[in-house]
Amino acid sequence: MRRKRYHRPGILYEEDDQNPLTGVANLFDIAMVFSVALMIALVMSFQLPELLSPTADITIVKNPGQPDMKIIVKEGQNIEVLNMTDQIGGGTGEALGTAYQLADGRVVYVPDSGNDTGS
Structure with a gap:
């Protein structure tokens, strides 16, 4: 006669x-x-x-002055990536004046004397 043995689980x-x-x-x-x-x-x-930060506005320029330059603009929650092409930031035109950066960080625009901008 065969007896079934009950196996009691151990502590572990x-x-x-x-x-x-x-x-x-x-x-x-x-x-x-x-x-x-x-x-x-x-x-x-x-x-x-x-x-x-959801409220901060920031602009990042990657590879400035290079043909593969990118401008990343974050305004609030919106993020826009601009790849530089002839339509964006390039093309032909004429110089209207010169911009100078002062020692305190301010930028001053001085129009050329030949161009009358009315200001």
Whole structure:
């Protein structure tokens, strides 16, 4: 006669230990926290915390003076990227005057004497 033996679970036995996917949810949470921290560290390393502010207006010029120059304009929540082409920031024209930057940071525009701008 065969007797069935009752196997009593031990103290360390838990039902969750047999499911290998229980740790995946915790790994996903850790990965999300790590990615958010990495993005914040990246913004802070470029010293641009204004990009995170919803009210700050900022303009960034990438590769100034180069043919692949880009202008990034953030006004409030709207972000616009302008790729430099002949239609934007280029083309032909004539000089109207000269701009000078003073020692205190102000910019003064002086029109050419040949052009009468009315001001």
